[in-house]
Amino acid sequence: KNQVEQSPQSLIILEGKNCTLQCNYTVSPFSNLRWYKQDTGRGPVSLTIMTFSENTKSNGRYTATLDADTKQSSLHITASQLSDSASYICVVTLNSGNTPLVFGKGTRLSVIA
Amino acid sequence: EAGVVQSPRYKIIEKKQPVAFWCNPISGHNTLYWYLQNLGQGPELLIRYENEEAVDDSQLPKDRFSAERLKGVDSTLKIQPAELGDSAVYLCASSWDSTTGELFFGEGSRLTVL
Numbered sequence: 217k218n219q220v221e222q223s224p225q226s227l228i229i230l231e232g233k234n235c236t237l238q239c240n241y242t243v244s245p246f247s248n249l250r251w252y253k254q255d256t257g258r259g260p261v262s263l264t265i266m267t268f269s270e271n272t273k274s275n276g277r278y279t280a281t282l283d284a285d286t287k288q289s290s291l292h293i294t295a296s297q298l299s300d301s302a303s304y305i306c307v308v309t310l311n312s313g314n315t316p317l318v319f320g321k322g323t324r325l326s327v328i329a
Numbered sequence: 330e331a332g333v334v335q336s337p338r339y340k341i342i343e344k345k346q347p348v349a350f351w352c353n354p355i356s357g358h359n360t361l362y363w364y365l366q367n368l369g370q371g372p373e374l375l376i377r378y379e380n381e382e383a384v385d386d387s388q389l390p391k392d393r394f395s396a397e398r399l400k401g402v403d404s405t406l407k408i409q410p411a412e413l414g415d416s417a418v419y420l421c422a423s424s425w426d427s428t429t430g431e432l433f434f435g436e437g438s439r440l441t442v443l
Contacts, residue, residue: 250431259333259420259434260372305371309428315385316427319371 218243220320222306237266237323239289239306247309247316251280251291254303254322263291263304296327300320335435337423343443347409350438354402354423356413359397361440362432364420372420378404379427385396408440 220241229235240313241249252260264273266289272281277300279292291301298310306320336355342348354361364372377385377393380401389396393412396405408415418439420436422432 247428257420257436259436260432261434262431265431307432315374315377315387317374317432321369321371324369324416 218308218310220222220308220318220319222320222323225321226324226326228294229326231296231299231300231327231329234292234294235296235325236293237291237325241287241289241306241308241318243258243287243310243318245311246284246287247311249279249280249282249289250309251278252305252307254305256302260303260305271289276314293312293325295325298327301325301327302318320326331347333421333423333433333435335438337418337438338436339439339441341441341443342411344413347407347412348411349404349408349442350421350440352404352421352435354404354407354421355433356377357423358423358433359401360424360427361404362420362422362424363396363404364422366418366420367376367407368417373407375419377427387398411442416440 221240238289250265251263251264254260268284278293282289303322303324306323361378365373366427376389376396376399378398396406420437422434424432
């Protein structure tokens with residue numbers, strides 16, 4: 217069964233600290249993996265996309281990694297800011313099938329002063 | 330460029346009443362999705378359209394939910410009659426096609442059923 221598991225479910229960190237969110241997937245055939253950021257009361261917004269051949273991709277203070285062998289991805293946030301408080305959702309795209317997108321349940325990040 | 334527009338943003342109704350949500354996708358996007366999102370959970374697909382055709386509605390509770398996408402642009406999601414368990418956020422998203430994977434989401438319609 218195609219699944220995306222995220223951990224931790226929630227996380228609280230102090231402003232300025234770094235953190236890493238995890239995404240494990242059992243999706244096949246794999247096309248790409250995206251991380252979305254969802255602010256409270258808003259729709260998700262894409263942060264990064266990673267294809268099979270990519271190991272690391274950065275977007276400002278966000279760095280995503282992908283290990284296609286172990287089917288794991290991580291999102292590292294550097295020097296966190298209060299505005300980073302949001303849910304981060306991992307989404308894997310299948311290369312075929314009638315339902316091409318598989319969503320994780322998200323990690324709720326709270327950055328406190 | 331305008332994003333995905335949804336209305337209403339908030340709706341409060343009593344159980345057994347009908348409700349409808351409207352979505353206007355980004356111009357030119359062929360694929361349109363309706364998702365349901367419960368608090369603290371990821372979005373769950375209800376239905377996916379490719380132009381006017383509903384290509385995946387396997388998770389849509391067809392006894393009370395219906396959707397349409399006339400002319401392959403705007404879409405409407407309807408619930409009749411609403412139940413207490415339908416309280417959630419209904420998200421609409423669009424993309425150029427279903428293979429690129431990048432979805433552009435609207436702000437969502439928050440439904441509360443009393």
